[in-house]
Amino acid sequence: MGLLEQINSPDDLKKLSVKELYVFADEVRSYIMETVRRRGGHLASNLGTVELITALHYVFDCPADKLLFDVGHQAYTHKIITGRRDAFYFLRSDAGVSGFPNVSESVYDAFTTGHSSTSLSLGVGFSRARDILGLDYNVVCVIGDGAFTGGMAFEALNDIGANKEKMIIVLNDNKMSISKNVGALNEYLAKLRLSKRYLNVKYNVKKAVSALPFFGNRVVNFLDRTKDNIKKTLLPDKIFENLGVKYYGPFDGHNIAELVSILKKLKDKNGPVLLHVLTNKGNGVPEILHNPDKYHGVTPENKPETEISFASVVGKKLCRLAEQHQNLVAVTAAMSMGTGLDEFAVKFPDRYFDVGIAEEHAACMCAGLAAAGVKPFFAVYSSFLQRAFDQTLHDICIDKRPVTLLIDHAGAVNGDGVTHQGIFDIGFLSLIPNMTVLQPKDGKELESMLDFAVDFNAPLAIRYPKSFSYEFDEHTPVNGLKWESLVRSREKIYILAAGNRMIKIALGVKNVNVINARVLKPLDKEFLSSVEDGSLVITLEDGVIRGGFGESVECFYNSADKSVKVVNLGYPDKFQARSLGSDMMLEAGITQENIAVIIAKFKNTRK
Numbered sequence: 001m002g003l004l005e006q007i008n009s010p011d012d013l014k015k016l017s018v019k020e021l022y023v024f025a026d027e028v029r030s031y032i033m034e035t036v037r038r039r040g041g042h043l044a045s046n047l048g049t050v051e052l053i054t055a056l057h058y059v060f061d062c063p064a065d066k067l068l069f070d071v072g073h074q075a076y077t078h079k080i081i082t083g084r085r086d087a088f089y090f091l092r093s094d095a096g097v098s099g100f101p102n103v104s105e106s107v108y109d110a111f112t113t114g115h116s117s118t119s120l121s122l123g124v125g126f127s128r129a130r131d132i133l134g135l136d137y138n139v140v141c142v143i144g145d146g147a148f149t150g151g152m153a154f155e156a157l158n159d160i161g162a163n164k165e166k167m168i169i170v171l172n173d174n175k176m177s178i179s180k181n182v183g184a185l186n187e188y189l190a191k192l193r194l195s196k197r198y199l200n201v202k203y204n205v206k207k208a209v210s211a212l213p214f215f216g217n218r219v220v221n222f223l224d225r226t227k228d229n230i231k232k233t234l235l236p237d238k239i240f241e242n243l244g245v246k247y248y249g250p251f252d253g254h255n256i257a258e259l260v261s262i263l264k265k266l267k268d269k270n271g272p273v274l275l276h277v278l279t280n281k282g283n284g285v286p287e288i289l290h291n292p293d294k295y296h297g298v299t300p301e302n303k304p305e306t307e308i309s310f311a312s313v314v315g316k317k318l319c320r321l322a323e324q325h326q327n328l329v330a331v332t333a334a335m336s337m338g339t340g341l342d343e344f345a346v347k348f349p350d351r352y353f354d355v356g357i358a359e360e361h362a363a364c365m366c367a368g369l370a371a372a373g374v375k376p377f378f379a380v381y382s383s384f385l386q387r388a389f390d391q392t393l394h395d396i397c398i399d400k401r402p403v404t405l406l407i408d409h410a411g412a413v414n415g416d417g418v419t420h421q422g423i424f425d426i427g428f429l430s431l432i433p434n435m436t437v438l439q440p441k442d443g444k445e446l447e448s449m450l451d452f453a454v455d456f457n458a459p460l461a462i463r464y465p466k467s468f469s470y471e472f473d474e475h476t477p478v479n480g481l482k483w484e485s486l487v488r489s490r491e492k493i494y495i496l497a498a499g500n501r502m503i504k505i506a507l508g509v510k511n512v513n514v515i516n517a518r519v520l521k522p523l524d525k526e527f528l529s530s531v532e533d534g535s536l537v538i539t540l541e542d543g544v545i546r547g548g549f550g551e552s553v554e555c556f557y558n559s560a561d562k563s564v565k566v567v568n569l570g571y572p573d574k575f576q577a578r579s580l581g582s583d584m585m586l587e588a589g590i591t592q593e594n595i596a597v598i599i600a601k602f603k604n605t606r607k
């Protein structure tokens with residue numbers, strides 16, 4: 001039996017010697033590799049944090065101590081150590097574990113996460129609550145250099161440095177976000193990374209580690225001494241310290257002995273401290289180490305690629321449009337690969353902006369660009385656009401700035417769980433005056449919508465899921481805000497369906513009119529008015545019903561002088577923890593069978 005099989009809790013881990021922790025870490029790394037290859041998930045980030053998380057659990061006492069992972073995509077080792085080793089075999093499934101920390105999964109998960117740059121705010125919340133309630137536990141935030149580019153991290157730092165609650169911030173610096181990290185903070189971290197050489201020489205780290213536990217004491221004492229002139233000249237300006245947070249580092253994030261020693265020392269510090277550790281994404285696996293962006297999120301091996309990604313359509317089409325329109329720019333918040341902008345970045349470097357994990361800034365910056373005569377396309381996942389609700393409302397929509405939001409991963413999302421579902425955007429965008437919302441039925445229609453967007457002089461959102469499986473032969477170009485009739489029937493039954501998967505379902509229902517409701521807002525009132533009294537209208541949308549497209553259709557008929565029965569199909573008013581979109585649709589009754597039942601009931605009542 002290996003060490004991995006013996007560890008069922010952090011207490012078991014603490015029984016190992018520091019030397020054995022290395023063996024354990026290697027076993028964990030192999031287990032993560034094998035599992036992610038089979039199930040998909042975040043590979044490179046997790047291979048980079050095995051030693052760090054092992055050291056953290058060795059030193060701290062969870063769940064009493066609060067370990068807060070930023071984003072949470074890098075916490076697989078934490079799951080394995082905290083009693084979920086066997087469930088981890090079924091990673092990203094309802095039967096196993098989710099890919100992110102989740103309070104409903106384990107008491108060791110201090111918070112449910114998935115979106116970036118929350119850990120410092122959560123950490124200061126926990127620290128403050130501890131002090132108010134007179135409790136005694138440690139708060140440790142693990143935040144990547146990518147997540148540190150998010151505005152909320154800066155807001156939290158501003159607060160933490162001024163108020164000085166005891167907490168430990170571990171900055172896991174691997175120079176990468178999903179792609180190469182960007183921004184001025186990243187440039188500052190690069191300077192700090194260089195100072196590692198200085199620390200190594202001064203402390204001959206390898207020798208010192210063999211003299212554990214004194215290493216931690218010596219290095220921490222040294223870093224605490226401000227009088228050291230050599231340190232002052234060789235270490236760059238201390239931004240964190242000037243903001244009131246003590247800085248320690250940089251240290252090798254794969255050296256467990258060193259980490260254990262330093263963490264033990266930092267545990268006793270009062271006030272906020274930041275431990276800067278250097279790690280490699282994909283550590284231990286050369287192919288991944290050299291291509292960390294390719295292995296950030298991976299799909300299961302042997303899974304046949306049957307679907308076409310909307311992002312690939314966007315990427316190619318935007319490049320073609322940029323050639324014709326010199327004022328067209330593309331913007332991403334650290335998601336160039338996911339949203340298909342990689343080719344654009346290479347071809348039009350001067351018109352491509354990766355602003356870091358900063359959706360609020362991206363949206364507001366686009367409003368500024370548009371106000372000054374540039375045509376911005378901001379490609380962003382639906383669930384991350386939630387961050388930029390106010391900028392969309394206040395900065396883009398009040399003055400009708402012609403910004404186009406390209407909303408990827410809209411609707412049900414496979415694998416990433418409750419935090420990544422893109423099911424709220426129809427609702428929150430529908431709320432905002434001056435906003436127009438489109439959804440294409442396939443790739444060709446998306447291209448037509450992008451053509452339309454270039455000349456559209458107002459805020460526009462085009463939403464689409466990750467991929468589509470079905471391409472239509474016929475397309476009527478998008479040159480106005482009208483729906484498209486796909487199937488006509490003499491029956492007074494209409495299915496208004498938005499998006500590829502909903503239309504696919506609608507097309508399987510016999511003897512009905514099928515409408516491609518490609519404009520979700522504003523409604524095609526002319527069409528709705530043309531529906532005869534006594535008809536049944538069924539709406540199908542890949543989003544929550546509350547506040548969505550179907551409800552607005554129902555609202556229209558409630559205030560119009562018409563007797564039309566409306567049935568809305570979409571997701572119910574709850575968070576969706578399911579890992580498969582198809583299960584969500586089944587549970588919500590978005591199936592041909594259920595539609596047939598609805599129609600049969602309607603016909604019965606009509607008799």
Ligand SMILES: Cc1ncc(C[n+]2csc(CCOP(=O)(O)OP(=O)(O)O)c2C)c(N)n1
Nearest residue numbers: 045115116144145146147176177178334384
């Ligand atoms: C608000 C938000 N935007 C985008 C993402 C997508 N995302 C997940 S991980 C990640 C990169 C994080 O980089 P870093 O914190 O350095 O962690 P690493 O993977 O490099 O360890 C991004 C952009 C997200 N989770 N949340």
